[in-house]
Amino acid sequence: MIDVRGVHRGFGGRVALAGIDAHVRERECVAIVGPSGCGKTTLLRCLNALEPIDQGSVEVAGFSLHPGVAAPAKVRALRESVGMVFQELHLFPHLTALDNVALAPRVVMRRSRAEAEARAHELLARVGLGDRGSSYPHQLSGGQKQRVAIARALAMPLRVLLLDEPTSALDPALREEVRSVLRLLARESALTMILVTHEERLAAELADRVWRMNAGQIVAQGTPREVLTSLP
Amino acid sequence: MRLLASVLAILAWMATAKAVRADALADVRACGELAWGGDLQGGEPYVFEDPADPSRLEGFEVDVADALARRMGLARARFHQVEWSNLVPALERGDFDIALNGLEDTPERRARLRLSRPYFAYREVLAVRRGSPYRSLDELRGRRVAALNQSRALDLLRSYPVDPVLYEGQQEPYFDLQQGRIDAVLFDHVVADRYGCPLSGVECLPGEVARGVYVVGLRPGDATLAAAVDDAIAGLIADGELRRILSRWHLWDDGQAAIASSSAPQHAPDAPRRRLDRAQVVLFAEGAAVTVLISALAFAIAMPLGLLLATVRVTAGPFARAAATTYVEVLRGTPVLLQLYLLYFGLAPVLKLGAMTAATVGLGLNYAAYEAEVYRGALLGLPRGQVEAAAALGLTPSQALRHVTLPQAMRAALPAVTNDLVSLLKDSSLVSVLTVVELTKRMTIAAVELRSWLGPGLLCAALYFAMSFPLSRLSRRLEARLAP
Numbered sequence: 001m002i003d004v005r006g007v008h009r010g011f012g013g014r015v016a017l018a019g020i021d022a023h024v025r026e027r028e029c030v031a032i033v034g035p036s037g038c039g040k041t042t043l044l045r046c047l048n049a050l051e052p053i054d055q056g057s058v059e060v061a062g063f064s065l066h067p068g069v070a071a072p073a074k075v076r077a078l079r080e081s082v083g084m085v086f087q088e089l090h091l092f093p094h095l096t097a098l099d100n101v102a103l104a105p106r107v108v109m110r111r112s113r114a115e116a117e118a119r120a121h122e123l124l125a126r127v128g129l130g131d132r133g134s135s136y137p138h139q140l141s142g143g144q145k146q147r148v149a150i151a152r153a154l155a156m157p158l159r160v161l162l163l164d165e166p167t168s169a170l171d172p173a174l175r176e177e178v179r180s181v182l183r184l185l186a187r188e189s190a191l192t193m194i195l196v197t198h199e200e201r202l203a204a205e206l207a208d209r210v211w212r213m214n215a216g217q218i219v220a221q222g223t224p225r226e227v228l229t230s231l232p
Numbered sequence: 233m234r235l236l237a238s239v240l241a242i243l244a245w246m247a248t249a250k251a252v253r254a255d256a257l258a259d260v261r262a263c264g265e266l267a268w269g270g271d272l273q274g275g276e277p278y279v280f281e282d283p284a285d286p287s288r289l290e291g292f293e294v295d296v297a298d299a300l301a302r303r304m305g306l307a308r309a310r311f312h313q314v315e316w317s318n319l320v321p322a323l324e325r326g327d328f329d330i331a332l333n334g335l336e337d338t339p340e341r342r343a344r345l346r347l348s349r350p351y352f353a354y355r356e357v358l359a360v361r362r363g364s365p366y367r368s369l370d371e372l373r374g375r376r377v378a379a380l381n382q383s384r385a386l387d388l389l390r391s392y393p394v395d396p397v398l399y400e401g402q403q404e405p406y407f408d409l410q411q412g413r414i415d416a417v418l419f420d421h422v423v424a425d426r427y428g429c430p431l432s433g434v435e436c437l438p439g440e441v442a443r444g445v446y447v448v449g450l451r452p453g454d455a456t457l458a459a460a461v462d463d464a465i466a467g468l469i470a471d472g473e474l475r476r477i478l479s480r481w482h483l484w485d486d487g488q489a490a491i492a493s494s495s496a497p498q499h500a501p502d503a504p505r506r507r508l509d510r511a512q513v514v515l516f517a518e519g520a521a522v523t524v525l526i527s528a529l530a531f532a533i534a535m536p537l538g539l540l541l542a543t544v545r546v547t548a549g550p551f552a553r554a555a556a557t558t559y560v561e562v563l564r565g566t567p568v569l570l571q572l573y574l575l576y577f578g579l580a581p582v583l584k585l586g587a588m589t590a591a592t593v594g595l596g597l598n599y600a601a602y603e604a605e606v607y608r609g610a611l612l613g614l615p616r617g618q619v620e621a622a623a624a625l626g627l628t629p630s631q632a633l634r635h636v637t638l639p640q641a642m643r644a645a646l647p648a649v650t651n652d653l654v655s656l657l658k659d660s661s662l663v664s665v666l667t668v669v670e671l672t673k674r675m676t677i678a679a680v681e682l683r684s685w686l687g688p689g690l691l692c693a694a695l696y697f698a699m700s701f702p703l704s705r706l707s708r709r710l711e712a713r714l715a716p
Binding site: 048050072076077079080083084086088090091092093094103104107108152153156 | 615617618620621622623624625626627628631635636639640643
């Protein structure tokens with residue numbers, strides 16, 4: 001499903017990714033762990049074409065990405081299959097939770113408003129927010145916003161879901177809300193998931209495999225028990 | 233700004249209006265020069281800059297002022313520039329000793345000022361478009377007829393069933409007559425002969441609507457100075473110097489013989505004064521309605537155009553971006569008054585806009601440049617993540633603009649935009665230069681008619697406040713509501 005070969009990415013003189021080689025199978029859930037600034041988020045952004053690559057190649061959900069500027073139509077088609085939940089969420093503050101979720105199906109997939117909203121209702125219910133569709137982002141708690149962001153990504157016909165630190169900004173009490181949604185997704189959906197996290201407990205709980213990154217490279221990979229040193 | 237200037241003028245006038253000099257002539261002699269007020273915009277042959285040496289003034293009134301100063305034993309006459317419609321208030325303020333600039337003898341001025349004996353006799357000449365069916369003011373019932381603001385011609389027009397249109401200069405009305413924006417022009421023959429009758433398409437009708445005289449205006453308390461001016465004019469007439477001056481400027485005609493036997497008009501301070509009555513208040517309300525209409529229509533142009541310009545500057549290619557930037561910088565970098573003049577008078581040969589249309593479009597185009605910067609700031613101020621989130625969902629840049637960034641930018645810009653609407657409401661007073669009588673213009677007209685700036689000024693300020701205060705409140709509420 002995802003094949004990363006010799007990917008390099010730098011910003012000015014700073015190397016963010018220094019030759020990444022990795023493979024993710026269909027329906028697999030991979031967690032990426034590592035210290036801040038090691039290149040986890042950059043790798044995730046390269047998989048969604050938000051960041052171009054300098055060297056190497058990426059195969060994701062049937063699309064190939066190479067160095068240079070990709071054709072906009074190809075990138076948009078890729079993003080219909082490869083969704084992203086940002087660390088900062090970036091919910092649209094002028095839209096209700098329901099409209100945040102229904103926007104892309106309506107505008108990108110050209111679904112009717114009724115159809116898009118019905119699907120958005122379904123997704124909000126699935127993440128436990130069936131009664132908050134008319135709320136604006138500023139009226140929601142951190143955990144609720146995170147779940148709306150997940151529902152918004154899921155509104156597209158995804159094959160791959162990329163999650164960047166989905167619980168890092170949350171209080172411990174709210175993390176559980178999000179964890180339970182992610183557990184459900186990992187078990188019951190047909191999605192391939194890549195999850196960047198600092199939380200080893202979350203990685204252990206959800207991931208089939210874990211990549212440990214350092215200084216732009218994957219320095220260890222294997223099952224959570226093999227890679228996560230803090231596990232008992 | 234116009235409102236502020238008006239209020240300051242009112243306060244300054246209040247502070248100085250009661251100042252009376254014990255012996256004005258002694259003061260003038262002590263100073264050694266005669267300070268006289270006039271408006272260079274009146275042009276040839278009154279007072280104007282010498283084309284060969286703009287530091288020198290020319291004109292028959294320059295010659296008259298010099299002759300008066302000489303005959304009064306003074307070293308020289310010194311000119312003070314003042315807008316013609318403010319000639320009398322400026323004299324009352326004490327800006328100069330005498331007003332000498334085509335000042336006509338009218339009942340209002342006799343009540344307000346001390347007037348000298350005449351130094352020139354004029355005829356009011358009616359001009360129409362060539363081929364026009366109108367041959368007299370009576371036939372111009374309901375038609376638009378132009379006159380100089382605060383002139384005797386305007387007083388005359390008000391006694392006929394015509395629609396008087398006020399101008400501040402003498403060339404513009406004839407230009408508008410040619411363009412078909414007005415139906416006739418009534419001016420002194422001095423102006424008509426030079427600025428109107430020679431124009432193609434303009435016909436000055438034979439005969440005269442009225443006769444009158446130019447006099448020197450003085451403050452009512454300056455009796456000794458007035459007597460000295462009268463003596464000096466009498467001397468000018470007696471020894472033929474006035475005739476030589478007028479002949480030099482091709483102004484001497486048979487009509488001037490009458491001024492030799494004329495005496496100074498009697499000062500009539502007890503003449504009945506008009507009051508700020510209900511009819512005046514209704515006229516003010518009409519002026520306010522014009523202000524609201526112009527502001528609303530101009531803003532209806534400025535908002536969408538500003539949004540379009542901002543979008544182009546933020547998202548379009550280099551060529552379109554450069555064009556939009558040029559528009560914004562040029563419109564912001566030049567005075568709106570100049571833009572209004574160019575739109576109304578400058579473009580008239582190719583684009584004939586009515587006064588209201590030109591006023592609305594001119595203000596709209598100017599404010600669009602400012603709104604564009606407000607929206608551009610709001611667009612650039614949005615978190616980059618919003619655009620990335622839209623892109624990550626598969627939205628095209630134009631879809632992201634329409635559904636994600638523009639709605640947010642418009643909300644963020646709303647308080648500043650509302651603030652600009654309040655400014656526009658006040659800036660709309662500038663369109664009076666295009667003969668539109670809005671609230672500030674109505675105030676200046678009423679102030680002259682009522683011989684008081686205080687009442688009309690306060691009423692005008694109250695109406696502006698009534699219009700702008702709710703908008704200011706709305707702006708503050710929006711700011712509070714939209715704050716993150």
